[in-house]
Amino acid sequence: MYEITTKNPFVDLHCHLQFDNFAEDRDSVIGEMKKNNVIGINVGVDEKSSRAGIVLAQENKGVLWSTIGLHPLYPEGVFDMENLLKDEKFNSSISGIGECGLDYFRITGDNLNEPDLDKVKDFQKEIFISQIKMSITYDLPLMLHVRDSYRETLEILKENFKSDVKEYRGNVHFFAGTIDEAQEFLNLGFSISFTGVITFVESYADLVRFVPIERMFAETDSPYVAPKSFRGQKNNPNHVREIYKKIAEIKEIDINDVIDIFYNNAKKHWIK
Numbered sequence: 136m137y138e139i140t141t142k143n144p145f146v147d148l149h150c151h152l153q154f155d156n157f158a159e160d161r162d163s164v165i166g167e168m169k170k171n172n173v174i175g176i177n178v179g180v181d182e183k184s185s186r187a188g189i190v191l192a193q194e195n196k197g198v199l200w201s202t203i204g205l206h207p208l209y210p211e212g213v214f215d216m217e218n219l220l221k222d223e224k225f226n227s228s229i230s231g232i233g234e235c236g237l238d239y240f241r242i243t244g245d246n247l248n249e250p251d252l253d254k255v256k257d258f259q260k261e262i263f264i265s266q267i268k269m270s271i272t273y274d275l276p277l278m279l280h281v282r283d284s285y286r287e288t289l290e291i292l293k294e295n296f297k298s299d300v301k302e303y304r305g306n307v308h309f310f311a312g313t314i315d316e317a318q319e320f321l322n323l324g325f326s327i328s329f330t331g332v333i334t335f336v337e338s339y340a341d342l343v344r345f346v347p348i349e350r351m352f353a354e355t356d357s358p359y360v361a362p363k364s365f366r367g368q369k370n371n372p373n374h375v376r377e378i379y380k381k382i383a384e385i386k387e388i389d390i391n392d393v394i395d396i397f398y399n400n401a402k403k404h405w406i407k
């Protein structure tokens with residue numbers, strides 16, 4: 136066991152408490168978060184979840200924040216994101232753009248009524264670039280979703296880098312690339328976040344050791360990927376503590392230092 140002495144909160148950098156999966160127990164999960172000193176960022180994947188995330192953030196100030204975005208696997212849901220960014224009722228509760236990026240893992244074409252893979256990839260690229268541009272225009276960090284496409288994503292990011300912007304602001308969610316790829320994202324200004332997978336897959340240890348703690352986050356991706364002690368169950372942001380514990384173990388640092396550093400990391404870009 137470990138003793139928590141710091142007053143700073145645990146940060147779950149990427150969760151989806153606004154999803155219907157939490158219709159029954161959302162209030163009790165948020166109540167638990169307050170008790171456990173856990174705060175979180177609700178990540179949008181389409182218009183419905185982006186709007187719902189904003190509402191939740193507004194109802195739970197200081198506990199929840201939100202991003203608005205269009206996930207690469209939901210291109211049929213293209214919506215006017217700028218509308219939300221310009222709306223004074225909403226924009227103060229929006230702390231980032233995404234999740235956005237490329238996902239070559241699950242595109243078969245079938246689910247998109249589009250048998251032409253190249254077309255699907257082009258469209259993913261198009262909606263990704265539009266979100267990169269928005270993040271630069273509105274000076275908001277990007278929440279990247281990248282699967283089986285790290286090289287292609289890095290190319291797009293480099294191509295769309297503006298000379299007047301010193302570096303990107305953003306995070307690569309659920310990182311599962313190589314150490315070299317991690318280094319390239321770090322060079323562009325991104326942080327890297329790890330999920331509960333690191334609690335049951337040993338092969339992440341080198342990566343966790345490699346990424347500087349000042350450029351790292353923990354995330355649950357709730358309701359998905361519960362950590363070891365809760366495997367098979369619906370995940371929720373309270374379980375982020377188990378990921379902190381694992382990171383502290385791998386990096387051989389006191390968990391209270393991990394809490395303090397991740398909270399500072401979050402304050403730099405995500406939490407106003």
Ligand SMILES: [Zn+2]
Binds near residue numbers: 149151178234
């Ligand atoms: Zn997600």
